[in-house]
Amino acid sequence: MTELSFAKSFLTSLDGRPNKLGPDHIEDARTYPARSAFILPKSTGPPLAKKTKLAPGAEASITVSLKSLRNPPLNVTLFSQPLSTSIFSLKEQLSSETSIPVSALRILYSKKPVGDSKVLKDVVEEGKGKVEFSVMVIGGAAAIQKGVEETEPMEGVMGQGGEVLKTEEFWSDLKGFLVQRLKDENEGERVWGVFKAAVDKS
Numbered sequence: 001m002t003e004l005s006f007a008k009s010f011l012t013s014l015d016g017r018p019n020k021l022g023p024d025h026i027e028d029a030r031t032y033p034a035r036s037a038f039i040l041p042k043s044t045g046p047p048l049a050k051k052t053k054l055a056p057g058a059e060a061s062i063t064v065s066l067k068s069l070r071n072p073p074l075n076v077t078l079f080s081q082p083l084s085t086s087i088f089s090l091k092e093q094l095s096s097e098t099s100i101p102v103s104a105l106r107i108l109y110s111k112k113p114v115g116d117s118k119v120l121k122d123v124v125e126e127g128k129g130k131v132e133f134s135v136m137v138i139g140g141a142a143a144i145q146k147g148v149e150e151t152e153p154m155e156g157v158m159g160q161g162g163e164v165l166k167t168e169e170f171w172s173d174l175k176g177f178l179v180q181r182l183k184d185e186n187e188g189e190r191v192w193g194v195f196k197a198a199v200d201k202s
Contacts, residue, residue, distance in 0.1 A: 059083060062120060062128060066094050066107075068135040074098060081120060088116035088180040094135065103172035106136040116176055117185045165199055 061080040068074040076097055078090065091105045107114045109123050111134070124131045164170050174195065179188030 062124060063130045064090060064120070065130065065132040066090065066135050067132060068137060070137070072137060074135050074137075083119065083121035083124070085120050086116065086180050086183075087114050087118050087123075088176050090133070091116070091176075100137060101169065102176060103169060104138040106138065108134040108136060115179075115185045117179045117183050117188065119183075171196060 059082045061082050064078040064081045064085075066074060066076045066078070074094075076094055078093055081090070087107050088102075090107060091102045094100070094105060095102045109131075114123060114133070120131070171192070175188065175192045178191050179185050182188045182191065
C-alpha cells in the first residue's frame, strides 16, 4: 500500500465516524466547574555558591586564564593562584612560559587595563573559582622574537652596567619591580622617577 492510498483510506475512515461535537458547538463558561486559584511559589533567585571553609591561616586560591585572540594568540592557564597574587606576578609567569618580555604585556579585565600593583582579590569577586583576563602584547609577534633574543647569553657582561642603564627595558623592569614591592602604582612611579633623575644627572 502506497502512502497516498493509506492516507486516503485513513481520512475516509475518519469521515465515517460520528462527530461528538457539532460544527456550531459553543461551550458555556458558566457551566465550568469552580477551581481554586493557583499561586506560584516565590522566586528565591539563583542558588548561592557554596563557600568552602579554609583551614586557619590558609589563603583562598583561584585558577587564572590568560587569553589573547590577536597576534600572537595566547591561551595560558595558571592554577592555584593565591588571591594576594599581583598582576605583575601574573605577567612574570606568562613571560616565563611564552618568552614575551614583561614590558610588552598588558593585562585587561572586562576590556579595562589593570595596574601592576593590583592583586587578584582587588579585581575578582569573592567566591569565584576561576577568572579570565585578556592579554595585549605590545608589538605583537615581534615581541616574542625580541624576548628570545634578550634571553640569549651575553658575552662580556661584566663592566657594562652603564650600557644597561641606557636601555628602556631596564627602566621598565625597575618600574614594575618598585610598583610590585610598594603595592602602590603612584608611589612606585615616584620612586622610579627619583632613580631615573639621579642617573640622568650623573
